Each structure stands twice: as C-alpha cells, then as structure tokens.
Amino acid sequence: MGQVAWKALFLSLFDYKTEKYVIAKNKKVGVLYRVVQLSILAYLVGWVFVVKKGYQDTDTSLQSSVITKLKGVAFTNTSELGERLWDVADYVIPPQGESVFFVMTNLIVTPNQRQSTCPEVGRTEPFDPQTPAKPGSASIPDALCDKDTDCLEGEAVVAGNGVKTGRCLKDRGSTRGTCEILAWCPVEKRSKPKKPLLGSAENFTVYIKNSIRFPKFKFSKMNVLATDNESYLKTCRYSQEHPYCPIFVLGNIVRWAGADFQEMASEGGVIGIQIEWNCDLDKAPSECNPHYSFSRLDNKSAERSITSGYNFRFAKYYRDVEGVDYRTLIKAYGIRFDVMVNGKAGKFNIIPTIINISSGLALMGAGAFFCDLVLLYLIKKSNFYRGKKYEEVKSSSRKSLSSPTLNGNQSPDQL
Helix, strand or coil, X not given: CCHHHHXXXXXXXXXXXXXCCCXXXXXXXXXXXXXXXXXXXXXXXXXXXXXXXXCEEEECCCEEEEEEEEXXXXXXXXXXXXXXXXXXXXXXECCCCCCEEEEEEEEEEEEEEEEEEEXXXXXXXXXXCCXXXXXXCCCCHXXXXXXXXXXXXXXXXXXXXXXXXXXXXXXXXXXXXXXXXEEEECCCCCCCCCCCCCHHHHHCXXXXXXXXXXXXXXXXXXXXXXXXXXXXXXXXXXXXXXXXCCEEEHHHHHHHCCCCHHHHHHHCEEEEEEEEEEEXXXXXXXXXXXXXXXXXXXXXXXXXXXXCCCEEXXXXXXXXXXXXXXXXXXXXXXXXXXXXXXXXXXXXXXXXXXXXXXXXXXXXXXXXXXXXXXXXXXXXXXXXXXXXXXXXXXXXXXXXXXXXXXXXXXXXXXX
C-alpha cells in the first residue's frame, strides 16, 4: 500500500457522516414500510401491552399454605375384620391435613401376625406347621428349594418377608418345597378384593383451604368466600358457579381428571389438584380469583402394568394377656391427592412501561433499516436510489470558493 493510500486512510478517520433524507416515490417499498410499521405497532400494543401486560411489574414469588379436611363414613363386612365402620381417622393418611393426603379405598388385611417360623408362601388359609407348602406354590422365587442347603440359615429372602431358618419344607413325596423363615407369621395374604371395599369413598368430601400472599405488593387472599353464614361451608359444593366454595366431592375430582373412580379405588392412583392465581392488581381485589384444574399424575397405560396403581403397608400392634406381641398388617390401596399452588401478580409500574416503549421504538428503526435494504439492494433501480441516498462532499479550496464575476443574467443559485 503506497504512501498516498495510507494518507487517504488516515484522513478518512476524520470524515463525518450525516443522514440525508430521500423521499423515494416507490409504492412497493412504501407499502412494505407501512406494513412493517403496523405489524410492529400491533405487536407492541396487542401482544406486549394487552396480552402480556408489559406495563406492569410482576411478582411470581407466591407464598401459599394449604389445609385439607375430609368428611365421610363407610361400612364394610369382611371375614378378617367383620362388620366395621370407617371414618376419617381410619382411611385418611396422614391425618394432619396437609397439601398431600391419601384416601384408602381398598385393602388386604392379614390379622393376628406374630413373630415365629412359617413357610415363605403367600397363603390365604391359616398357617399349620403340619401342612407344609405345596410344591411350586411360592410366589417368591428365592423361597423355592430342593434341599435344606438351598435355604442358608440367617439369609434374608430376596423380596420376601423374613430370614431363612435352614429348613426346606416339602409335601410328602414331593421333591420341591419352600424355605422356612423367621418372620411375622402367617405371611401377608396375596389376594385382593375384586371390588374396592371403600368404594363409597366416591361420595366423600374434602375441604381445601388455600391462603396466598404476594409479598412484593403485600396482597393476600383466600379461596374461601368471606361470609358470616355458618351453614355455607356445610351445604355448598364447588362448581364453576361457586368458585369460592372449597368443598370438593372426591368422585367429581377424579372424573374431572378424566379417570373412573371405582377403577382407581381398586388399584390406587395419584390425582393432581392445581390451584392457579393470576391476579391483575390494577383491578379490584374481587377480580383476583382461583382457577382449578385436575389431572391424573400416575402413569396409567391402556394395558395393565405391574407398575400401575398406588399402595403401601402399615400395621397396628397389640399385646395379649400373656405378653405376646401381635399385629394386623394392612396393605392399603387408594388415591393420593397432591394439591399444587402457583400464580403471579402484576401491577402498573413506570419502569417496565418505558422499557417496552423504548423497545418498540427500536423495532421501528429496525423496520426502516430493513426497508432501506430492500430499496438500495433488492429492487431493479437500486443503483439509482443508492446514488441519491449516498453523496460524497469534499471541502473546496479558498480559490474555488471565491465568487466569480456575475453578469446581469446570473444569480448565485445558478453557479
């Protein structure tokens, strides 16, 4: 690069560029420019300010508490328990009234268990030491044996109920048997009632009290109607016409989640209760209302699966007059309800308003830049418009700036 070129590059650093406005009489580009402007304006007003309420400051740090209380009774008559009346103290787990609660709807009862030795078999009949397990009747593979050495003493049965004693119990004349174990005997029953014992739980009700607070705006509210009528909560039921009645029928909740209550009551399952608070605090507090939605959360496939349903075990212990400890083992099937609360609140604030307006103005400038690209590079007469858009002006010497002698027919504007 020669000395002249370096000098020209250096002098170009001191050039100043100023805008030159050119009115282009091109209808296509003009229409495009107005369409871009209207699109940006519609986005700014319609989406940013109307839909997203970009003029508001928001608070998503929702503080929430949930209290639940169930009501309802059921009657059963079984061979294990006899006639029995079930109330909330029996079928609600845990009883503290938290945001997650379990309603027992079906159960397998194994009564009068005590710690002794018995075969590792899921029996339905009472245990008799003189009647060993039938060959191949064990539902636990690790409990099957051919000889005593297959039942290593002190080894726990995999997926079983106790510890092996070292004996292999067989029927007379049989070559295959079941390991004897030290456990709570008799071991748990395997047969489950075909129909849910507490199917009437479909008519039980649950009271869901939800209190929320948005700390940024110091706004609090509840999902319970503010009334002095003491009988209101005893008679009302939630519906779209009564959104501030927090009393829900369990059968309705399961149906709104798209499931069948009696089917879920037999195998168990999980239902989600979603409470959403979206509050526009520029309006009256009465406009801030809870919105409920219900869904089934456990993976229920079309075909029966070993992972379907929901169940767990618990026991009730007691001691007889001779000081022997007994227990009643219960395998509980039922529906778990998860109450989940979320939401956000918004209120007018000048700072987000200015930010969003400034962003809209910047988009207007980007629209003009896009139309300039079309005008100067994409249409047929782009070279002509570039010549009108950009003009290089050089400073003149004093000699060239001196005014020539004007004749009578010249004016300075004609030079």
